[in-house]
Amino acid sequence: MEIDELYQTIILDHSKRPRNFGELPPPATKGEGYNPSCGDEVVVFISQSPQGTIEQVRFTGQACAICTASTSLMTTQVKGKTVAEALGLKRTFIDFLTQDAIPATGLGNLQALAGVKKFPQRLKCATLGWHALEGALKTNVG
């Protein structure tokens, strides 16, 4: 069924057992994502190394399976990346979900969210964590 394309096994797995779930204490920065249509909220915490790479990333929040899984998968992908690389990945991911015929190159297991293409009303769910990430990356430390 079409629904199985949306809720792939890896999505259900990450929604039930989200990776990197929890908070990071300051001086980690945080960014918030809020979806007014359903009240879903995620908060993403980031700590950066002196070299400017993402050292640790965690998230909290209560959200639907798509949002939780997407945010969880995101945390597994951005660790070790520079700010520019992480923001580039965000753009690629959103393009992949919103435009036709965008190759999944470099997306790794984020490809599991391809089903969202057929459920455009869930796009917001799939990208909420990424917007929160961007917020955390753009918050100035200290």
Place this chain on the structure above:
Amino acid sequence: MVVNSLAERYRADFPILDQKVNGFPLVYLDNAASTQHPNCVIDEIARYYREDHANVHRGIHALSSRSTKLYEDARARAARFLGAASADSIIFTRGTTEGINLVATSWGTAHLGPGDVILITEMEHHANLIPWQIAARRTGASLQYLAVHGDEGTIDWSDLERLLSQNRVRLLAFTHISNSLGCINPVRAICATARRHGVTTLVDAAQSAGHAPINVQELDCDFLVFSGHKCCGPTGIGILYGNPAVLDDMQPYQFGGEMISRVTYESADWKPGPHRFEAGTPHIAGAIGLNVAMDYLETIGRPAIQANDHHLGEVAYERLSRLPGIRILGPRRERAGLISFQLGATHAHDLVAYADQFGIALRGGHHCNQPLMRKLGLQATARASFYFYNTESEIDRLVEVLEAAIKYFGA
């Protein structure tokens, strides 16, 4: 029994219900958001556009007088539908939301000031909450709430007497039927208490006008609002009833054509009666469609619809309450025909997406009740809401699909 016989008799009037969604027969359970339209409403709107359309109250020509008559007939029908003494107390609006904004602006500006209290309940839809927040901010009045207790969503209405005598309450605005809890507030008793204290009342009848008999003279409310699209009528049209004593000295809400009597370059004065509140060209076809919808509902009879609602609401409560891990909002008995619930740890959006794959239309979210959901420690619930064309077997189908969803999303 009344039950199911309503669906048996009237379901075929709704062409939209006869379709498959994702390969399954459509089970439309999102009636609290918007109901569907019977053929008679759809046909009359098409007929009006084919044969009678022109602007109202303006032309001397034949089409304009026909459309004016149809528009004013709809007003007269709305008065009968609500038990109002005169069509002059019926104002056409875009819907419940605009009706409340009209009252909050026009009545609020003239009657509220520092030290005054606007009293509403914690179960109000955002439409009956935010306009009062804004009115309070603008006038210096304060906004207070009658508390909702527990998942049952009960309000201790016996406390009303005390609240009204201890505070300078000017306005009491509350919903007749809650769109998220499905509870039914005792409008008549509430308005009687308010009347004793000289408090103006507004009843949000969005969920009740098409579901229960309403007589504004018996209820003795000052304002009552509802939307056409929640009672078989079109979107973009609604009714505001205003008690003539209150309406007479109210200032207009918007300004422009239709609502004036004499205009100079320096100033203007207003038409009397409801036209003062209807600036610009109204939603004529909407009013005409709503007229037919109200007529249709009166043929079925709102007491019969109400009994059917109660039955479907209680059946749904009984059958859903057997699902493991379910949390149902609202009272067990004496409930309206809607049920909101949370199913284990599964998020409402996931449930709704899942049910949709089996042709079932539910609503998932905060139902425009964010503060209430927060108070109950919920973010979102799924909601099934019924109308007289729904059947018990559709509830069974819902239960079946929810059982499958538990397996699908379960831990």
